[in-house]
Amino acid sequence: MLNPSTWRTLDIDLLRTFHLACALGTLRAVAERRHFTLGAVSQQIKRLEQQLEQQLLQRSRAGVTLTAAGEQLRAQSTSLLVEHDQLMDRLLKQSTAGVVRLGLPEVYTPRLLNDILPTLAASHPRLQLQVQTSNSGELERLVDQGVLDLAIVVTPQPNESSMTRLWQTRPVWAGSASTASVANDPLPLALHPNDCPYRAIGLKTLQTAGRNWNTVFASASVAAIESAVDAGIAISVLDRARLTPGIRELGTRDGLPSLPDCHACLMHAPTANDIDSSAIDVVARQLQSIDFMPGRRSHQ
Known part of the structure; x- marks a missing residue:
C-alpha cells in the first residue's frame, strides 16, 4: 500500500498562476489579474518550482520566458486545469442557463469550436452561445453598445476598467x-x-x-x-x-x-442586458482557462 507521506501533488492555485504568467508575459500583469501583490506572485512561482525541483521561468526586465521544463509543464497541464474547473462545476451542481452573446476575431473560431463549445455543452447544457466574428475595433463598439456581452479583442492599449488581459500577441x-x-x-x-x-x-x-x-x-x-x-x-x-x-x-x-506588442483581452459589456450575470461569468471563466498558446495562429 502506498504511504500517503510520499504522495506528491500539484497545487492547482500555483499552477493557475504559472499559466497566467505564460499567457501574460510578466509577473506584474499576473498580479494585476489575480489581485495579488507582485511579491505574492513571485512566491507562488518559486513554490511551484520548488515542488517540481526545476526552474520553469526565466526572469528579465522585459518579462518572463519559459524554460524547457516550463514548456513541458504548460503543454501537459493545460487539460488538467480545464478538467479541474469542469469537475468543480459538476460537483457544485451548477445549472447555469441563458444565452451569452460572444464576439471574437475569426481566426480564434477553431479554438472556440474545438475547445470551448464542447466544454460548455458538457458542463452547462442549458447555456447557449451566440457568436459573432469581426475585427477588434468593431467588436469593441458592439460591446460598448450592449450588442455583445463579451468579446475577445486585440489592442496595444487595454482599457483596464473593461478588459481582462488574456495573453500577449507579437x-x-x-x-x-x-x-x-x-x-x-x-x-x-x-x-x-x-x-x-x-x-x-x-x-x-x-x-x-x-x-x-x-x-x-x-x-x-x-x-x-x-x-x-x-x-x-x-x-x-x-x-x-x-x-x-x-x-x-x-x-x-x-x-x-x-x-x-499587443494584448488579447476579454472585454465585458457595461451591463448584463437582461441575462443572468452568472451565465456570462461561466463563459468568461472558460475563455480565460483556454490556453491559446500551443500551436496558436492569431491575429486581429
Missing part, C-alpha cells in the same frame, strides 16, 4: 520568404480593415519613421492578406505565430521600424 512585419519588397519606395502594403489594430500600429510606425507606403492589396480576410504576402505582392503586419515557411519576419535590419 505583431511583426511579414514578407515573402523569397521576394520581400522592402526596398521599394513607396512600400507596398497588404492592409486589413480600418478597425484592425495591427493595421493601425503598422501605419503609425511607418509615419513616425517617415517611410512612404502604398496600398496594393486590402481585405477583411486574414487568409487573403497572408496569401498576398506569400505571393510577394506586398508586406503586411501579422502575428508572429502566423508565420509560415513561405512568409518570413522582417525588421529593423530590413529598414522597417519596430512594432509594439
Whole structure:
C-alpha cells in the first residue's frame, strides 16, 4: 500500500498562476489579474518550482520566458486545469442557463469550436452561445453598445476598467520568404480593415519613421492578406505565430521600424442586458482557462 507521506501533488492555485504568467508575459500583469501583490506572485512561482525541483521561468526586465521544463509543464497541464474547473462545476451542481452573446476575431473560431463549445455543452447544457466574428475595433463598439456581452479583442492599449488581459500577441512585419519588397519606395502594403489594430500600429510606425507606403492589396480576410504576402505582392503586419515557411519576419535590419506588442483581452459589456450575470461569468471563466498558446495562429 502506498504511504500517503510520499504522495506528491500539484497545487492547482500555483499552477493557475504559472499559466497566467505564460499567457501574460510578466509577473506584474499576473498580479494585476489575480489581485495579488507582485511579491505574492513571485512566491507562488518559486513554490511551484520548488515542488517540481526545476526552474520553469526565466526572469528579465522585459518579462518572463519559459524554460524547457516550463514548456513541458504548460503543454501537459493545460487539460488538467480545464478538467479541474469542469469537475468543480459538476460537483457544485451548477445549472447555469441563458444565452451569452460572444464576439471574437475569426481566426480564434477553431479554438472556440474545438475547445470551448464542447466544454460548455458538457458542463452547462442549458447555456447557449451566440457568436459573432469581426475585427477588434468593431467588436469593441458592439460591446460598448450592449450588442455583445463579451468579446475577445486585440489592442496595444487595454482599457483596464473593461478588459481582462488574456495573453500577449507579437505583431511583426511579414514578407515573402523569397521576394520581400522592402526596398521599394513607396512600400507596398497588404492592409486589413480600418478597425484592425495591427493595421493601425503598422501605419503609425511607418509615419513616425517617415517611410512612404502604398496600398496594393486590402481585405477583411486574414487568409487573403497572408496569401498576398506569400505571393510577394506586398508586406503586411501579422502575428508572429502566423508565420509560415513561405512568409518570413522582417525588421529593423530590413529598414522597417519596430512594432509594439499587443494584448488579447476579454472585454465585458457595461451591463448584463437582461441575462443572468452568472451565465456570462461561466463563459468568461472558460475563455480565460483556454490556453491559446500551443500551436496558436492569431491575429486581429
